[in-house]
Amino acid sequence: MSSKEQQDESIRQILAEHGRLAAPASSIARDAELSAHGLTSHATVNVMLALEEHFGIEFPDQMLTRGVFTSIATIQAAVEKLVDAG
Amino acid sequence: MPNRHPMIDRMKQIAADVASKHAPDVDRHARFPVETLAALRAEKALSAAVPEEFGGAGMGLRDLAAMCAALGQGCGASSMVLAMHHIQVGCIARHGAHSAYFQDYMRGLVEHQWLLASMTSEVGTYGDTRSSICAVDIAGDRFTLNKDATTGSYCGHADGILVTCRRTAESPASDQVLVLVKKDDYTLTQTSTWDPLGMRGTVSPGFKLESSGHVDQIIPGSYADSSAVTMVPYSHVLWAGLWSGIAADAVSRASAVVRAEARKRIGETPPSAILLARVSQDLQSMRHNWQQVAAEFDEISADAGRREELTTMNWALRFNQLKCACSEAGPRIVHQALQIAGLMGYKNDSPFSVGRHYRDLLSASLMVSNERIAAKSASLLLVVKDD
Numbered sequence: 001m002s003s004k005e006q007q008d009e010s011i012r013q014i015l016a017e018h019g020r021l022a023a024p025a026s027s028i029a030r031d032a033e034l035s036a037h038g039l040t041s042h043a044t045v046n047v048m049l050a051l052e053e054h055f056g057i058e059f060p061d062q063m064l065t066r067g068v069f070t071s072i073a074t075i076q077a078a079v080e081k082l083v084d085a086g
Numbered sequence: 087m088p089n090r091h092p093m094i095d096r097m098k099q100i101a102a103d104v105a106s107k108h109a110p111d112v113d114r115h116a117r118f119p120v121e122t123l124a125a126l127r128a129e130k131a132l133s134a135a136v137p138e139e140f141g142g143a144g145m146g147l148r149d150l151a152a153m154c155a156a157l158g159q160g161c162g163a164s165s166m167v168l169a170m171h172h173i174q175v176g177c178i179a180r181h182g183a184h185s186a187y188f189q190d191y192m193r194g195l196v197e198h199q200w201l202l203a204s205m206t207s208e209v210g211t212y213g214d215t216r217s218s219i220c221a222v223d224i225a226g227d228r229f230t231l232n233k234d235a236t237t238g239s240y241c242g243h244a245d246g247i248l249v250t251c252r253r254t255a256e257s258p259a260s261d262q263v264l265v266l267v268k269k270d271d272y273t274l275t276q277t278s279t280w281d282p283l284g285m286r287g288t289v290s291p292g293f294k295l296e297s298s299g300h301v302d303q304i305i306p307g308s309y310a311d312s313s314a315v316t317m318v319p320y321s322h323v324l325w326a327g328l329w330s331g332i333a334a335d336a337v338s339r340a341s342a343v344v345r346a347e348a349r350k351r352i353g354e355t356p357p358s359a360i361l362l363a364r365v366s367q368d369l370q371s372m373r374h375n376w377q378q379v380a381a382e383f384d385e386i387s388a389d390a391g392r393r394e395e396l397t398t399m400n401w402a403l404r405f406n407q408l409k410c411a412c413s414e415a416g417p418r419i420v421h422q423a424l425q426i427a428g429l430m431g432y433k434n435d436s437p438f439s440v441g442r443h444y445r446d447l448l449s450a451s452l453m454v455s456n457e458r459i460a461a462k463s464a465s466l467l468l469v470v471k472d473d
Contacts, residue, residue, distance in 0.1 A: 022258040035310050038258030040216065041402070045465045052469070061471055064399035066314065 004076075010054055011075050015039075018046040030073045035066075044069050051075070057082040091149040093134055094156055100125045101160025101331075109161035109287075113442050116286035118243045122157075122164040127199040131168070133192075135175040140189060141196035142179075146387070147320065148380035150176075151327030155373075158331025159338075162446035163287025165331060167201075167240050169324035170288075174202035174248045176320045177264060177305065180387075181312045187302035191266070203244035205295060207236040213455060216313065217259035221252035222304065230298045231265055234277070238293040242276070245269050249295065250309055262309035265299070272297035284445030315396045319383055321454070322405045326376035326412035329450050330369065333419040336443040337362075337369055340426035343438050358426045365422040372415040379408050399466050406463045413450030420444045 008030070015034070016025035022038040039047075047069070052058055057079065059068075068078045104125045112119045126132055135150055136142020145153070150172050158165035175195070182188030194200065206215040220233040233249055241247055246268045253263050278292040305312060340362060347356040386392045395401065420443045424431045430438040 035308060036253075036257065036261045038260055040260045041310075041314075042462065042465055045399075045469055048469045058471070059469065061398060061400045061473055062395075064469060065394060065397045066310065067394060067397060 004080075007076055007079060008072065011051070011072055011079065014047055014050040014054060015072070018050050019043050028072060030076075031071050034069065034071055039069065041066075047075075051079060055079055055083055057086055090152065091143070091145055093129070093131060093143055093145065094149060094152045096129050097131070097153045097156035098159075100129065100131075101157050105157060105160030105164045109164070109442065112161060112163060112287035113284075116280055116282070116289065118240060118289045119161060119164040119167065119287045120243075122161060123167070123201065123243075126168060130196070130199060132171060132199040132201060133175070133196040135172045135179055136192045136196055137179055137183065140179075140192040142192065146380075146384040147176075147323050148377060148384050150320075151323050151376055151380050154324050154328035155331035155334070158328035159335040161287065162328065162332040162443065163285050165328040166285055166288050166325075169321075169328050170204060170239055171202050172324055173317060173320040174204055174246075177248060177312050177316050178202075178266070180316045181264075181305050181307055185302065185306055187300075188266075188305070198245070200245035201240070201243065203239060203241045203247045205233055205235040205238050205241065205247050205249045205293070207238075208250075209234040209236055209292075211259075213458065215250065215454070216262070216310070218250050218252045218262050219259065221255045221257065222263060222265055223255065224301055227301050228298060229265070229301055229304070231267060231295070232297070233295045234292075235295060236278075236292045237290050238274070238295075239288045239290040241274055241293050241295075242289060247272070247295070247297075248305075249297070253308075260310070264305040264309050264312055266303045266305065267295070267297040267299055268303075271299050283448055284442070285449045311397075314402065315393065318402070318405050319396065322409040323376050323380045323383065325450065325453075326372070326408055327380075329412055329416040329447060330372045330376065332443050332446055333369055333372065333416050333423075336420040336423040336431075336440040337365055339438045339440055340365070340423035340431060343427045343430050358428075361422060361426045365419055365426065368415060368419050368422070372412055372419065375408055375411055379404060399470050400472070403463055403466045403470055406459045406466070409454065410451075410456050410459055410463075413447075413456060416447035416450050417444060420447055 012025040019039050020043045105122045108121045133142040134145045138144035154165045154169045178188050210219050211217050222229050222231045249265050250262050253261050273296050275294040276291050280291040344358050344362050424440050427438045430436050431440045434441050
């Protein structure tokens with residue numbers, strides 16, 4: 001499994017555990033809007049905390065936007081950027 | 087400070103000549119402030135938030151809040167109606183400006199001075215405006231939308247209502263859209279009485295709404311976005327503005343009592359003047375809080391490239407903190423004003439009475455409960471770093 005695939009899987013696991021989604025996180029398309037699957041701003045905070053813990057990163061304030069948490073793809077792009085910077 | 091919009095001075099005039107004269111009766115009978123609304127329509131104040139390109143005054147958030155503060159000095163309930171109307175118009179102007187339907191609607195609003203109300207509460211969502219049970223039901227190019235709202239501020243007196251609902255019958259509770267329904271296309275059945283402590287002129291009982299319309303009346307995009315970028319910022323800033331107006335009128339009544347005392351003993355500063363100095367300081371902090379947030383909001387809004395900033399958690403936190411701080415400052419300031427005015431402020435039939443002000447401002451921490459907001463802020467602070 002490539003590191004990209006691992007990241008994708010970890011993000012899905014975190015979403016399944018903390019995102020309180022209406023559908024199983026494993027079945028959601030990478031570009032699908034997470035809000036349409038029931039991701040609330042409150043759940044987003046928990047997802048973010050879990051991502052920070054899991055990847056050993058910290059989201060700077062300017063990245064704490066809904067845009068970053070739109071889809072699995074946008075989350076992964078942000079995580080990658082922060083992992084690379086760290 | 088930039089030049090004040092002339093509309094703000096006209097609000098001062100309406101507050102003094104119309105709103106304050108009818109406020110005691112509006113309050114006593116918990117009736118809608120029809121006289122003030124007529125005056126606002128005559129000044130075309132209801133289209134203050136409509137962009138100039140569609141014929142409105144195109145006022146920014148700071149000026150709109152100053153309007154509410156000015157009117158709030160005359161009648162808190164009237165100003166709450168104006169603020170809530172501006173919030174709805176703001177949502178249409180900022181999220182519907184690319185839709186031909188809403189462009190036409192805004193032109194119509196300028197001409198006819200339609201009053202817009204909102205229905206965001208619902209039986210069963212327990213005050214969480216970011217979730218809905220009802221859904222918009224689309225068939226072809228028409229929709230039907232029915233909602234059982236716990237609170238429908240001045241819905242019985244409006245020309246249109248913006249209603250939150252789920253995007254489809256299959257959507258999760260948080261996947262919401264904002265739908266404009268028009269007076270000719272809805273029926274309202276009142277489901278509860280209206281006899282509250284304050285803000286009585288907003289006439290906000292529960293209603294069952296049954297409506298239909300054209301799909302073009304659904305505001306483009308999601309309510310998650312219009313809520314974060316417009317509904318919440320407008321609500322919290324405009325409310326803070328009008329609360330500061332109510333508080334300012336209470337302080338001005340207290341200071342009239344102090345001045346009368348000072349004139350009787352010239353050369354001595356009355357002891358109550360010290361209390362006035364204290365309360366005046368609190369009022370200034372309250373005003374500067376919303377003025378600063380609104381000025382920054384206007385600056386960001388003017389720059390299309392920066393709009394995304396408003397969706398950061400940092401800004402969500404600032405709007406939350408503004409709302410909680412100002413809603414708590416309001417009643418505290420009136421309480422201080424009451425200590426200064428003494429019995430003259432306590433008597434309902436005295437010109438220095440601050441009873442209505444106090445009762446009106448007690449609603450501030452309850453409308454969108456401060457406890458709920460504080461819980462959200464607490465959660466945001468787990469990830470916001472203020473760096």
